[in-house]
Amino acid sequence: MKICVCVKHVPDSAAKITIKGKNQFDESINFILNPYDEHAVEEAVRVKKQVGDSEVIAVSVGKKDAINTLRSALAMGADRAILIKTNIRADSVITSRALKAAIGQDGKPDIIFTGKASIDNEGFQTMYRLAAALNMSVASNVIAFSLDQERVLVECEMEADARGIIDMPLPCVIGTSKGLNKPSYPTLPAIMKAKKKEVKIIDLESLAIEKPMSSIEILELKPAVEERSSKELKGQPEEVVMQLIRVLREEAKVL
Amino acid sequence: MEKIGILIEIKDGELKKTNFGVIAAARDDCHELYAFLLDGSGAEFKSHLAYYGVQKIIDISSTEGPLEWNPVSWSIAIIHAMEHLGINTLLGLTSSQGKELLPRIAAYLDAPLVMDCTDINLTEHTVNKSQFSGKTIATIKANGLSYIYGIRPNAFEEKPAPCEAEVIPYQTGPESEGLIVKEIKQGASKGIDLSEADIIISGGRGMKSSENFRILFEFADVIGAAVGASRVAVDAEWVPYSMQVGQTGATVSPKVYIACGISGSVQHFAGMKTSGLIVAVNTDPEANITKNCDYYIVSDLFEIVPILTRQIKEIVGEDQLTGTK
Ligand SMILES: Cc1cc2nc3c(=O)[nH]c(=O)nc-3n(C[C@H](O)[C@H](O)[C@H](O)COP(=O)(O)OP(=O)(O)OC[C@H]3O[C@@H](n4cnc5c(N)ncnc54)[C@H](O)[C@@H]3O)c2cc1C
Numbered sequence: 001m002k003i004c005v006c007v008k009h010v011p012d013s014a015a016k017i018t019i020k021g022k023n024q025f026d027e028s029i030n031f032i033l034n035p036y037d038e039h040a041v042e043e044a045v046r047v048k049k050q051v052g053d054s055e056v057i058a059v060s061v062g063k064k065d066a067i068n069t070l071r072s073a074l075a076m077g078a079d080r081a082i083l084i085k086t087n088i089r090a091d092s093v094i095t096s097r098a099l100k101a102a103i104g105q106d107g108k109p110d111i112i113f114t115g116k117a118s119i120d121n122e123g124f125q126t127m128y129r130l131a132a133a134l135n136m137s138v139a140s141n142v143i144a145f146s147l148d149q150e151r152v153l154v155e156c157e158m159e160a161d162a163r164g165i166i167d168m169p170l171p172c173v174i175g176t177s178k179g180l181n182k183p184s185y186p187t188l189p190a191i192m193k194a195k196k197k198e199v200k201i202i203d204l205e206s207l208a209i210e211k212p213m214s215s216i217e218i219l220e221l222k223p224a225v226e227e228r229s230s231k232e233l234k235g236q237p238e239e240v241v242m243q244l245i246r247v248l249r250e251e252a253k254v255l
Numbered sequence: 256m257e258k259i260g261i262l263i264e265i266k267d268g269e270l271k272k273t274n275f276g277v278i279a280a281a282r283d284d285c286h287e288l289y290a291f292l293l294d295g296s297g298a299e300f301k302s303h304l305a306y307y308g309v310q311k312i313i314d315i316s317s318t319e320g321p322l323e324w325n326p327v328s329w330s331i332a333i334i335h336a337m338e339h340l341g342i343n344t345l346l347g348l349t350s351s352q353g354k355e356l357l358p359r360i361a362a363y364l365d366a367p368l369v370m371d372c373t374d375i376n377l378t379e380h381t382v383n384k385s386q387f388s389g390k391t392i393a394t395i396k397a398n399g400l401s402y403i404y405g406i407r408p409n410a411f412e413e414k415p416a417p418c419e420a421e422v423i424p425y426q427t428g429p430e431s432e433g434l435i436v437k438e439i440k441q442g443a444s445k446g447i448d449l450s451e452a453d454i455i456i457s458g459g460r461g462m463k464s465s466e467n468f469r470i471l472f473e474f475a476d477v478i479g480a481a482v483g484a485s486r487v488a489v490d491a492e493w494v495p496y497s498m499q500v501g502q503t504g505a506t507v508s509p510k511v512y513i514a515c516g517i518s519g520s521v522q523h524f525a526g527m528k529t530s531g532l533i534v535a536v537n538t539d540p541e542a543n544i545t546k547n548c549d550y551y552i553v554s555d556l557f558e559i560v561p562i563l564t565r566q567i568k569e570i571v572g573e574d575q576l577t578g579t580k
Pocket residue numbers: 013035458459460461462484485486487488499500501502503504505515516517518519520521522523526536537538539542554555556557
């Protein structure tokens with residue numbers, strides 16, 4: 001079985017984002033493998049072990065540093081990787097087209113795993129666009145996954161702790177959520193071994209993607225202002241609770 | 256007048272109240288509002304939707320009756336209806352259902368999509384949304400032939416604007432493309448959805464155990480709040496992941512967010528920083544959350560929360576007696 005997993009190189013959520021110019025940010029900060037994509041890699045490797053005779057290929061669209069994220073995926077157990085290199089901050093329309101082209105070149109997979117969202121763009125859409133482009137079924141927010149011959153059975157997170165049980169044919173695209181598995185952290189030998197695995201680098205331009213009709217353009221980035229005045233409510237427990245109730249009533253008007 | 260489509264969500268036979276914020280976001284003088292309902296309840300909610308300014312209610316069903324929930328057939332039905340009516344802008348909620356439907360529709364139409372918008376200009380095709388776990392606000396321009404937007408629940412205030420509405424039935428063929436919804440299972444923590452609640456009370460490491468969350472549920476029951484949690488509480492398996500608030504959990508914007516025994520990490524703030532009022536109960540006056548909230552109480556949550564529940568119970572009881580609520 002051939003399994004692809006899409007991984008994105010994203011700024012560490014703990015890093016400070018410093019805005020440069022109108023719509024850029026200082027990229028000399030720590031970048032990581034998108035946290036949701038860790039679940040995608042973990043699941044891909046798990047399925048490979050379960051099915052046997054399979055290959056896991058990690059694919060990323062990004063700048064040359066994205067190779068580090070591919071190395072993380074390789075250390076987690078992916079067999080080889082493809083970097084679609086570009087200097088632009090690709091939107092999800094371009095990204096999904098690039099993924100489709102590179103994955104298509106490599107040979108059509110049976111399953112493609114992605115995360116449910118990237119934590120920088122918070123787009124929630126690349127897997128759907130990729131699936132539509134490849135004419136595959138897709139489910140996202142997946143928290144349980146099993147294979148049954150030519151079909152897959154997944155559980156998708158819905159509201160208020162409900163889950164939809166979905167049955168789809170292979171090939172398909174699966175967007176993974178956090179409840180699906182617990183990513184294992186790579187061992188030192190696995191990290192060493194990952195350095196020797198193949199990473200193929202393709203220039204985005206060489207994929208000759210047709211200019212899409214639609215695009216997303218970031219006009220401006222601004223820091224979110226989030227100063228709150230932080231007043232302490234003081235006194236005996238009964239008193240502070242009365243003060244809080246007054247706030248809920250008069251200020252928030254929820255009582 | 257340009258037509259704007261709005262995907263309406265129904266839950267347990269009721270209109271979700273977060274729909275009205277989406278309607279408010281779509282409304283202005285130069286647009287005509289079309290509400291899409293897919294579960295056969297179009298006529299039922301006519302007056303309610305008209306009260307908020309919806310002029311046309313598109314009651315979508317299949318030739319075989321109401322559409323059963325299936326993200327593929329629902330998306331296709333909406334696309335057919337949009338094409339039939341000549342609508343090329345669609346707004347919905349960034350809810351679980353919206354996250355299933357809006358990207359599918361955008362992918363089929365090859366349309367730009369921005370999820371979780373907190374501001375919108377339908378004429379300029381620009382929106383604001385937070386990025387990088389809420390650290391920045393991006394102003395984004397969508398370019399394309401049609402436009403799909405997911406609105407953050409509670410980002411817009413509902414605004415009544417009564418008008419006349421008309422219900423238009425629309426039938427599409429039953430369409431299923433490989434994907435089958437076998438069943439919907441309700442999990443253990445049934446209750447108010449985090450994205451729908453006006454008040455959320457959340458617990459973190461300070462809760463110490465699964466059983467202790469009971470005091471938060473008791474508070475929630477009295478006032479109709481939802482209960483959330485930090486990642487620490489979820490990772491310790493005290494509560495299910497569906498309750499996690501934060502960068503890798505739910506993003507919420509309730510009117511009031513009460514954080515109990517939560518230190519206020521960047522990643523937690525990413526999920527709740529746009530709440531109306533943030534209240535913290537923490538034994539540590541130096542906890543990060545006390546520096547960036549509206550009100551904080553330096554005290555043991557196990558002491559404060561039960562008193563809060565009791566006092567609110569008394570008030571709610573009184574209101575019921577005097578009939579003021
Ligand atoms: C990639 C990534 C993603 C993450 N995503 C999320 C996310 O989505 N959501 C999230 O929450 N975290 C997330 N985290 C984890 C985050 O960094 C913090 O570790 C976590 O939020 C801390 O949880 P906490 O506040 O409950 O615990 P702590 O930071 O340990 O804080 C516990 C607080 O409880 C107080 N306390 C203890 N006892 C009491 C008592 N009896 N009464 C009152 N107060 C008491 C303490 O003073 C302390 O301030 C993420 C981390 C990473 C790296």
